[in-house]
Amino acid sequence: MSESAQNTAVTDERIKEISPLRKALIRPELGGMVGTVAVFTFFLLFAFDSGMFNAQGMMNWSVVSAQFMIIAVGACLLMIAGEFDLSVGSMIGFSGMMIAIFSVTLAWPVWMAIIVTFAMALAIGALNGWIVIRTGLPSFIVTLAFLFILRGFTIFLPQVIERKTIIGGVKDAAEGDWLAPIFGGKILQGFFQWMGDAGIIAVFERGTRQGQPVVDGVPMLIVWAIVLIIFGHVLLTKTKFGNWIFASGGDAEAARNSGVPVNRVKILMFMFTAFCATIFAVCQVMEFGSAGADRGLLKEFEAIIAVVIGGALLTGGYGSVLGAALGALIFGVVQQGLFFAGVESSLFRVFLGVILLGAVILNTYIRRIITGER
Amino acid sequence: MSESAQNTAVTDERIKEISPLRKALIRPELGGMVGTVAVFTFFLLFAFDSGMFNAQGMMNWSVVSAQFMIIAVGACLLMIAGEFDLSVGSMIGFSGMMIAIFSVTLAWPVWMAIIVTFAMALAIGALNGWIVIRTGLPSFIVTLAFLFILRGFTIFLPQVIERKTIIGGVKDAAEGDWLAPIFGGKILQGFFQWMGDAGIIAVFERGTRQGQPVVDGVPMLIVWAIVLIIFGHVLLTKTKFGNWIFASGGDAEAARNSGVPVNRVKILMFMFTAFCATIFAVCQVMEFGSAGADRGLLKEFEAIIAVVIGGALLTGGYGSVLGAALGALIFGVVQQGLFFAGVESSLFRVFLGVILLGAVILNTYIRRIITGER
Amino acid sequence: EGEKYILVSHAPDSDSWWNTIKNGIALAGDQMGVEVEYRNPPTGDLADMARIIDQAAASGPNGIITTLADYDVLSGPIKSAVDSGVDVIIMNTGTPDQAREVGALMYVGQPEYDAGFAAGQRAKGDGIGSFLCVNHYIVQPSSQERCQGFADGLGIELGDQMIDAGQDPAEIKNRVLAYLSANPDTDAVLTLGPTSADPTILALEENGMAGDIYFGTFDLGGEIVKGIKSGVIQWGIDQQPFLQAYLPVVVMANYHRYGVLPGNNINSGPGFVTADGLSKIEEFAGEYR
Amino acid sequence: MNPEHAPIIQMKNIEKHFGSVIALAGVSVDVFPGECHCLLGDNGAGKSTFIKTMSGVHQPTHGEILFEGHPMHFADPRDAIEAGIATVHQHLAMIPLMSVSRNFFMGNEPVKKVGPIQLFDHDYANKVTMEEMKKMGINLRGPDQAVGTLSGGERQTVAIARAVHFGAKVLILDEPTSALGVRQTANVLATIDKVRKQGIAVVFITHNVRHALAVGDRFTVLNRGQTLGTAQRGQITPEELQDLMAGGQEMVELEGSLGGTV
Amino acid sequence: MNPEHAPIIQMKNIEKHFGSVIALAGVSVDVFPGECHCLLGDNGAGKSTFIKTMSGVHQPTHGEILFEGHPMHFADPRDAIEAGIATVHQHLAMIPLMSVSRNFFMGNEPVKKVGPIQLFDHDYANKVTMEEMKKMGINLRGPDQAVGTLSGGERQTVAIARAVHFGAKVLILDEPTSALGVRQTANVLATIDKVRKQGIAVVFITHNVRHALAVGDRFTVLNRGQTLGTAQRGQITPEELQDLMAGGQEMVELEGSLGGTV
Numbered sequence A, B: 001m002s003e004s005a006q007n008t009a010v011t012d013e014r015i016k017e018i019s020p021l022r023k024a025l026i027r028p029e030l031g032g033m034v035g036t037v038a039v040f041t042f043f044l045l046f047a048f049d050s051g052m053f054n055a056q057g058m059m060n061w062s063v064v065s066a067q068f069m070i071i072a073v074g075a076c077l078l079m080i081a082g083e084f085d086l087s088v089g090s091m092i093g094f095s096g097m098m099i100a101i102f103s104v105t106l107a108w109p110v111w112m113a114i115i116v117t118f119a120m121a122l123a124i125g126a127l128n129g130w131i132v133i134r135t136g137l138p139s140f141i142v143t144l145a146f147l148f149i150l151r152g153f154t155i156f157l158p159q160v161i162e163r164k165t166i167i168g169g170v171k172d173a174a175e176g177d178w179l180a181p182i183f184g185g186k187i188l189q190g191f192f193q194w195m196g197d198a199g200i201i202a203v204f205e206r207g208t209r210q211g212q213p214v215v216d217g218v219p220m221l222i223v224w225a226i227v228l229i230i231f232g233h234v235l236l237t238k239t240k241f242g243n244w245i246f247a248s249g250g251d252a253e254a255a256r257n258s259g260v261p262v263n264r265v266k267i268l269m270f271m272f273t274a275f276c277a278t279i280f281a282v283c284q285v286m287e288f289g290s291a292g293a294d295r296g297l298l299k300e301f302e303a304i305i306a307v308v309i310g311g312a313l314l315t316g317g318y319g320s321v322l323g324a325a326l327g328a329l330i331f332g333v334v335q336q337g338l339f340f341a342g343v344e345s346s347l348f349r350v351f352l353g354v355i356l357l358g359a360v361i362l363n364t365y366i367r368r369i370i371t372g373e374r
Numbered sequence C: 001e002g003e004k005y006i007l008v009s010h011a012p013d014s015d016s017w018w019n020t021i022k023n024g025i026a027l028a029g030d031q032m033g034v035e036v037e038y039r040n041p042p043t044g045d046l047a048d049m050a051r052i053i054d055q056a057a058a059s060g061p062n063g064i065i066t067t068l069a070d071y072d073v074l075s076g077p078i079k080s081a082v083d084s085g086v087d088v089i090i091m092n093t094g095t096p097d098q099a100r101e102v103g104a105l106m107y108v109g110q111p112e113y114d115a116g117f118a119a120g121q122r123a124k125g126d127g128i129g130s131f132l133c134v135n136h137y138i139v140q141p142s143s144q145e146r147c148q149g150f151a152d153g154l155g156i157e158l159g160d161q162m163i164d165a166g167q168d169p170a171e172i173k174n175r176v177l178a179y180l181s182a183n184p185d186t187d188a189v190l191t192l193g194p195t196s197a198d199p200t201i202l203a204l205e206e207n208g209m210a211g212d213i214y215f216g217t218f219d220l221g222g223e224i225v226k227g228i229k230s231g232v233i234q235w236g237i238d239q240q241p242f243l244q245a246y247l248p249v250v251v252m253a254n255y256h257r258y259g260v261l262p263g264n265n266i267n268s269g270p271g272f273v274t275a276d277g278l279s280k281i282e283e284f285a286g287e288y289r
Numbered sequence D, E: 001m002n003p004e005h006a007p008i009i010q011m012k013n014i015e016k017h018f019g020s021v022i023a024l025a026g027v028s029v030d031v032f033p034g035e036c037h038c039l040l041g042d043n044g045a046g047k048s049t050f051i052k053t054m055s056g057v058h059q060p061t062h063g064e065i066l067f068e069g070h071p072m073h074f075a076d077p078r079d080a081i082e083a084g085i086a087t088v089h090q091h092l093a094m095i096p097l098m099s100v101s102r103n104f105f106m107g108n109e110p111v112k113k114v115g116p117i118q119l120f121d122h123d124y125a126n127k128v129t130m131e132e133m134k135k136m137g138i139n140l141r142g143p144d145q146a147v148g149t150l151s152g153g154e155r156q157t158v159a160i161a162r163a164v165h166f167g168a169k170v171l172i173l174d175e176p177t178s179a180l181g182v183r184q185t186a187n188v189l190a191t192i193d194k195v196r197k198q199g200i201a202v203v204f205i206t207h208n209v210r211h212a213l214a215v216g217d218r219f220t221v222l223n224r225g226q227t228l229g230t231a232q233r234g235q236i237t238p239e240e241l242q243d244l245m246a247g248g249q250e251m252v253e254l255e256g257s258l259g260g261t262v
């Protein structure tokens, strides 16, 4: 037996040769990678001279993609853990509104408003998860309920308190705060100024900011996106907890029987999703200086779309954070690219749908070709 | 062996007594039944004198509920067959717009516009189903793509053709058409006139219709809802095809191995959902005489909510059309009832969410108490 | 005393501009001692709005104040309400003719197309030849009438100068940036309310066109007022929503109590708000202005 | 057993590849009516894959299937069922949420006519289900009990009873007895015996030499996707068969330590 | 086998009701370290339910569990695993989409420290997995192969190898051999034997009398949720045991027709 074991460990006549390249390609993010290349090729060919690839244009779609990435990372881990969250969009609206109410209406220091808001969001995320776990209801239904509830409060609260649905003035309140720049600031400003002076990127030719570089720094939003992607990727693939996430989503019952604390994993993932949504909200409020009742509408779908384009299975147990990030990039580039390319804007949704479908089908198809499954 | 077989067939000591009442109660629609009673009790107590239960008020929530019922029947059968359709709302908008474009812009006879629209809708439903079957993608993603695509066309087409997003004048076009009254007409008008004359229901006090009853007939919308419910119920519980629907949703692989034509079942159910959405759209267009790009927004969720409140499992294989109809009734009564009860309108969504959550939890809880599972 | 009036709008829950309307009826209700309610279809679906008017009529109020966003859809329910003895005033959208047609007492508002047209003519006078219309709620007919009116006022084709901007501020901002960088010779920007105006201001600040490009907007809000003050925005079209909500309640209450009724419709707008005389507007922007 | 009878199914040189995995590398087997053909072999030898090509679940990558002498291409299981091949798969073909009687008749629903409409005949279905299950030694609480509430062995029995009830010309059983108790196993073996005597061809997969020997007429051993040959009953001793099934490897030491009880 | 040793687990009068179904109606069993305790019985007798109360999946409706002499309440499987009870469930505890090595270490992930952060030690996990699987006679293509692509028997072997690798004081196996080939079965039985000799208590459920007799020290037969008593090895003949397992019913006719091969 031992002889044959060693023997077959070396070669198994029932397995055709697989090239290492092919093997390296069999990963969830493959479709996302191919899609990214395809999308960039397309826009480089058809919208190159529209300004999409100058400094300003690149910053434009980078920011939009970074937004998607932030919520996609949360949605991705949650989806791999076998659940999903339709209340992301409402949570964005709600968190933003809370910060505005705390900092403007109640005049708390902005750092306190931010911290308390994060605490509330995490609590709501945990509540979501707890209800899902305790009742055994599908997360679709539970989070759909929270979609309505949170949006309702986001509309109701400011109206009762301030008699408006947009609360502005957060920028003034955030002046000099120590925490706010972490969400609303920019980095590398010196570098961009230097690039502008050196003529590497364009400078403003007219208007109030004449002489300044058109892009004057990397917004914290992008930094957050990168940090979250790295965190999510390491968590998922390199840690014990990552194994638990896969297990909980793959088969919760089996995982539980093997001693994985499935409930804890799922609740934590709901909290992480809420956390990501709140980061999104805080960055937005800090950038725009106001919170509105309509912020974040439909963002839950965009997050889910990005994750699925990135190769995750909607049913859980399979996927990758890098894939989700590429999905978000594709989504952001396509969305902005259509505007650069000057596509009739009421057709925008049609393109979005077609590209979503195309990307996902391509994804599945490529995976099948390469893995050889049928 | 045969002795013991007969013996245990009569009594099995391992099974506690179950009363026939309890046994009769173990059905998917139980939660819906309890919910309906609860909702009516609530509003009878708290909104009785708000006009909710006069002729006009009753017609109001009946019509709203009937609307939900029409799309809930389609969504219910599809959900039991293991898929769902997020493009219902967009399909409503799209179908309505097509009828308006055909009959007003292209000046086709209305019956032809209606028939061609039905054909298009069925084709799109079949396409949805075909893509789901062929690619093996989750229906969530595929129909989400169609949500965008159909809505995009609904905005784009009228804008290109007529330069507006609402196309009116369908009522005039439908004058004298033989098919239009089947969707936009009313029945039992004589009976209501008699009730008005007899003082059982209120009559108009002024205007051109002075002396006529405030409610002058049962709209075809309600008739359609009843017809579809009966059809769906019989199809699901009393026919061979109904068994296939359950089997396809319960475990597609197993059903396929047993010779159930799963692909055909699923595609047909997608088509039926599209059919129901189109009935909704045609009734709406015929009643209001115009089609707008915003029609049907978020109706897909309302359909899914009604179905789930009615006891179906989101994962497929379990549910009932009667339950879905009760879910739609609850949803309609609650929605209109909240207006009657004078609830602050920005809190409406909060209530909706809480009631959804409450209904579903109640549903699960009751089912567990009665079946005794833990 | 204690009359009950219901205001039905066509706006989805999240549309921030309607806030002023809510404040307007609330104040009028307080002052007149009547009970007022605000109702709207949560998603902005006009067919749902028709049901709400039916429902409002069934609950037996003294009067209904409603918009007439689509004559086809809403005329039936409004006529039924009128016929069953409920008085109706049309506000905001619709035209005086349509209001008379459905049997309403009067019309208070600003016809959207006309307002857009007037703005277009004003911009033409300022030498504008092309523009970008940032439409944040494209499925709503009135939003389009504004852009169309503006284009007609300028005497040019609307074409693809109107973009579907969505409602997310970052997306609006970035779409405006994308459009302007793809079409750098655009003369003017037109926004349709605070939702699209606020991010557009930021977009213009970012690409350095703030104060440089001609910028007009419909409807006021906090940021818009600041923009007008700082010269980023040339003018805002104020249709004075407060009056659209406040006046019908007052008119109706007095009509029911004393039988008095103005003999004409009331045009609450359009009024062009420019940098002169902003102080009151500044104080109450988003609340009563 | 008539020696002149022709095989009902001839599988010729069947190959099946899943991507880079070669599950079957050319397997030929003939199945005769009225005989029980046992398929034996190690885990992963390709037994399930082989019978799945027979029942239309998989299409073979290469090779030919003759059914009653004619080449056959089953596009999906429905074709095979219609041709008269009933299969009980290793991973069950039951829907847990559906009642026993609905499962029993899945794909073969009895109908009764009410006017022009054909309705599912629930009464008939319930009656037959209860009877058939009783014959297999399982007493149901009622025909509307959900399959999901049955124990693993009970479910297996439903699947077998169903296949036997509808099993037209060929009955394929993939490890039917693995989850069964002693009594149910005896029942299944007796059923195979009975069915075979009615002239139906049975293909029976098992890991249990004793079960195979109890009912088998022919024994084919698969190993790593290839056949080690087919033997007729009487041509081979139980010990030889056991050795073949284990891939002919040194079982002696293990056997020794456990006293030959495997 | 030291006669003085105390039982490691005492299950006293365990009852378990599922709604209206009484799955266990008072079962008492003692499990001793270093012994293999066979649980036998008909389908639906309650064997799986019984061991699930032992491994924390179900909480008993009535009755008491003593672990090493102390009353124990396992709120969930994690508690039981921490107390040292490893279980291989009948319906597998494997995640099909995950790789073999991730499955193998699921819930017991090895970590290595990189600075202050604890990372999953994939290299170690892969190495151990390959080794352990080789020991069981299964050659994997690689440790990152998904469990879903293994055959049923191969999966079962992964589950057993895992439980044995981590199995602390008590190892529970629910029909581990039912899907296995002859060689793998022999391996599992040899493993049970080895584990038992290391002083670990083994609870072994099977429908195969021969397998039970090969490794069992004690035999408990369940029937319809009740125990028919426990016998020690040597106190009972194979025939008696077989009769008990079938619920003592008339097997004679069947046995006769099939030649006593069941």
Ligand SMILES: Nc1ncnc2c1ncn2[C@@H]1O[C@H](COP(=O)(O)OP(=O)(O)OP(=O)(O)O)[C@@H](O)[C@H]1O
Pocket: D018, D021, D022, D023, D041, D042, D043, D044, D045, D046, D047, D048, D049, D050, D090, E149, E150, E151, E152, E153, E154, E179, E181
């Ligand atoms: N869909 C599939 N994709 C990839 N590989 C597969 C697939 N189905 C089976 N295999 C592989 O083919 C080989 C044969 O599998 P099969 O299930 O036919 O074995 P078996 O003889 O039935 O084994 P067992 O006795 O354990 O049931 C195995 O190595 C398995 O991993």
Ligand SMILES: Nc1ncnc2c1ncn2[C@@H]1O[C@H](COP(=O)(O)OP(=O)(O)OP(=O)(O)O)[C@@H](O)[C@H]1O
Pocket: D149, D150, D151, D152, D153, D154, D179, D180, D181, E018, E021, E022, E023, E041, E042, E043, E044, E045, E046, E047, E048, E049, E050, E090
């Ligand atoms: N979750 C549950 N809900 C309801 N009934 C159950 C549940 N689990 C088990 N049962 C019932 O309890 C009884 C015992 O089941 P169990 O699975 O313990 O049997 P078993 O002895 O393991 O049978 P097998 O040998 O077939 O695996 C069966 O009648 C089964 O239907």
Ligand SMILES: [Mg+2]
Pocket: D047, D048, D049, D090, D174, E151, E152
């Ligand atoms: Mg097999």
Ligand SMILES: [Mg+2]
Pocket: D151, D152, E047, E048, E049, E090, E174
């Ligand atoms: Mg069991």
